[in-house]
Amino acid sequence: MLSQCFQKIVVCTGTCGKTTTTSMLFHVFAHWQPSLVFGGKLKGNNRSGCVQGWVDLLVLESDESDGSHRLFQPNIGVITSCSPDHLEYYGSQESLIESMVTFACHTKELLVLGYDDEHIRCLYHHLNQLYHQSQSDHSSVVLPQQMISVGFHPEADIVINVLAVTQKGSRFSLELNQDLSKKLGYSHRVLQCFPQEVLLPVIGRHNIQNASFAAVSYLLDQKEVTHHQITEIFHHYPGVHRRLDVVWQRDNMMVIDDYAHNPEKIKAAITAVSEAYPDAYLTVVFEPHKENRVMGRKQAYYETFHGVNHLVIAPLYEPSSDSHSSQSLSLSYEPKTFGPLIMKFSQVRRLSYLTDYQQTGRVVFAELSLLQQRHVILVMGAGKSGEATQNLLSYLSPT
Numbered sequence: 001m002l003s004q005c006f007q008k009i010v011v012c013t014g015t016c017g018k019t020t021t022t023s024m025l026f027h028v029f030a031h032w033q034p035s036l037v038f039g040g041k042l043k044g045n046n047r048s049g050c051v052q053g054w055v056d057l058l059v060l061e062s063d064e065s066d067g068s069h070r071l072f073q074p075n076i077g078v079i080t081s082c083s084p085d086h087l088e089y090y091g092s093q094e095s096l097i098e099s100m101v102t103f104a105c106h107t108k109e110l111l112v113l114g115y116d117d118e119h120i121r122c123l124y125h126h127l128n129q130l131y132h133q134s135q136s137d138h139s140s141v142v143l144p145q146q147m148i149s150v151g152f153h154p155e156a157d158i159v160i161n162v163l164a165v166t167q168k169g170s171r172f173s174l175e176l177n178q179d180l181s182k183k184l185g186y187s188h189r190v191l192q193c194f195p196q197e198v199l200l201p202v203i204g205r206h207n208i209q210n211a212s213f214a215a216v217s218y219l220l221d222q223k224e225v226t227h228h229q230i231t232e233i234f235h236h237y238p239g240v241h242r243r244l245d246v247v248w249q250r251d252n253m254m255v256i257d258d259y260a261h262n263p264e265k266i267k268a269a270i271t272a273v274s275e276a277y278p279d280a281y282l283t284v285v286f287e288p289h290k291e292n293r294v295m296g297r298k299q300a301y302y303e304t305f306h307g308v309n310h311l312v313i314a315p316l317y318e319p320s321s322d323s324h325s326s327q328s329l330s331l332s333y334e335p336k337t338f339g340p341l342i343m344k345f346s347q348v349r350r351l352s353y354l355t356d357y358q359q360t361g362r363v364v365f366a367e368l369s370l371l372q373q374r375h376v377i378l379v380m381g382a383g384k385s386g387e388a389t390q391n392l393l394s395y396l397s398p399t
Contacts, residue, residue, distance in 0.1 A: 006035070007056035010217065013069040013103055014080030014114065015096075016264045017210050021080055022061040023240045024214035028233050032057045039063065043245075044238040062103075065089060070102040076221060077107030077144065078213050082119040083264045088292050097123060104144065111144040112217050114209060115151035124149050148220065150174075150212050152205075158194075160212045162205060165275045169201040172208045174215065194219065195227040198234050204244060204272030211237070242386075244272060248393055252374040255396070257389045261289035261382040263300040273378055274307040280374040282307060283364055285354070285388050287314040287381025291333045298338070305346035312363055313339050314354045317383025357387035361395025 010029070012022045022038040035053035038061035042051075062069035065086045082100050090096045100123055104111055111127075114120050124147065131143050149157045156177075163171040174194045200211050215230055239245070248255040260269045266286070273282060284305065288294045294301060294316070305311055313335050339351045352363050364377060379389045 005056075006058040008058070008076070009072070009074045010034075010057070010059045010076040010078075011062050011069070011072045011074035011103075011107075012060070012078040012080065012213075013062040013064050013100070014078070015064060015083045015085040016262070016268070017080040017114070017206060017213075018061050018063075018078075019259075020207060020240055020243050021078060021210040021213050022059060024211055024234075024237065025078070025217060026051070026059045027237050028214050028218040028230075029057060029059060030233075034059050037061065040240040040243065042238060043241060064096070064099065067099055070099055070106070072103070073106045073108065075108050076110045076112070076217050077103060078112045078217060079103065079120060079123070080114045080210070080213060081117040081264065082123065083117060083262070084297060085262055085293075087296060093119070101126065104147075105142055107144040109145050110217065110220055111147045112213050113147065113149045114213065115149035115153045115156040116209065120149075121153070146220065148216060150216050151209065158212070158216055160208060162208060163197060165203065165205070167203070167276045169199060169203060170205070170208050171197055171199050172212070173197055174212060195230045198231050200234050201237060202239050202244065203276040204268060205275070206268035206272065207244075244269060247389060248396055250396075253377075253396075254375075255377045255379065255389065255392050257386070258378060258380045259382050260380040261287070262293065263297060263304045266301075266380060267304045269378065269380060270305065270307055273376055277374060277376050280376040281309050281368075281371055283310040283312065283375065283377045284308045285312045285314055285360060285364065285377065285379045285381075285385070285392075287383055287385040287388070288316045288333065288335075288338070289382050291316060291318055294333050294338070298341075299345075301338075302341045302345040305342050305348050308346065308348050310350040310352065310364075311339070311342060311348045312352045312354055312360070314357065314360075314381065314385060314388060317381065317385075319383070354388070357384065357391055360388040360391040364392065365395070 010025055012018045019038055019040040023040060023042055026036045033054040034057035036051040036059050038049050040049060062072055079100055082097055084093050097119055104127055113124050127147055152160050159175045161173045161175060173196050176194050211234055242257050242259045245257045246254055247257050258269045260266045316333055335353055342348055343351050354363060379385055
């Protein structure tokens, strides 16, 4: 159906980073004036998650939580990651990976894979085996015309090099594996297009990954672009609401709002803030998301909060439609048990609890009146955590 409406379809999926990567794909293809459908909201121009373009190009985020990503047949496909998530739907990590294999096989022209994820590395090698098998036995397996792995990992087809991480953003470069260039027959001109230095105006190594996925998708699709054009494109990237979104800043204090709710996203957000503000006192307000998710990966949560000075655990968010999903678990979520284990494994210095989001400001700032260093407050959650952010803003700027 979509292929009848658009000449080119670019689809991004994965368990982490797909919203930001989709926004970056939309940004790099902006001169085409594409249509956009994704689960976020672009900063600037108050654009919602749906933008109607003027040409036959659609950039789309596809959610893997219900398996719907398997239905698309994109020209360009991006799989950012495949960490354990939504296993209440899939039943096992193996089934989740198999769904990504289906998406990969449905991609027609170019497939970009996030090679830093161990499950994606396995997926990449599995797809290569399918390719060689199809060549030898003339099987009917359909695979993309090109498969490219991208990551910090030294064995990726395209390696990301971090040049600097600052409070204003990040600088990075992309290096194409020379053996790959020979194998694919890329011209010298294409190799020169890979940027030696890109300035990205958002913090976080995970955002460098996301930008790299978008840049590679664009470079290998367009082929005539220069590395100066890529550098200029990302210099003006506006960002996405609720993705390391600085919502309040004054003197030595700031409030950052983020959508992170699974261990990988939480770790990426904390690492990004810690690298950008290494001397800051870091308070994290964290909203646990779904009892089956928290208890199913409890050890990963326990070990995710390294670098946090003060952890404030908000009430568990449980969508009403999922209220039955934790009945099969042998252990139920208990915040008074969950919190101390995070302190133990992540070496968090101070722990507090919220029973009501109206207490957020009072709990966060209790006993901090004499704090002299920079104070960064990071609010994370995908449910009602926005109420914590709003209470903080009211506490800091009372009318």
